[in-house]
Amino acid sequence: MAREIKSAINPNTAQAPAAVTASANTTGLDCSGYEEVVYLLSVGAVTGTSPTLDAKVQESTTQGGTYTDIAGAAFAQITNANHALHLNARVTPAKPFQRVVLTLGGTTPNFTMALMQLRCNPPLLPAAAGS
DSSP states (O other): OOOOHHHHEEEEEEEEEEEEOSOEEOOOEEOTTOSEEEEEEEEEEEEEEEEEEEEEEEEESSTTSOOEEEEEEEOOOBOSSOEEEEEEEEOBTTBOEEEEEEEEEEEEEEEEEEEEEEEEOGGGSOOOTTO
């Protein structure tokens, strides 16, 4: 029996829409019971001299534990305004907590941005027509 999409996806706001002016880590999110997290990054205005934004996903065994990078789970570097990006990160059952590391560079960088996390179970989504 197919499940509704809304029962297979659990959204979370990792970074509310705001101006970000310094490097930071989001709070670790417990992804236990989910197979994948889809990250949605929206960047609006960008100011500063040679501003850069790097964002990568890390995982840990506990929320306050030691986090390590998830291979391949990094956004392309952003250097200018108006981007909407996404990436998928698998959940490792032994390390169910995920966070995003935001690293800003340049002189007085300022990125107006928002970051959403969608915890999901793709196998529970309805099959595409014709598959």
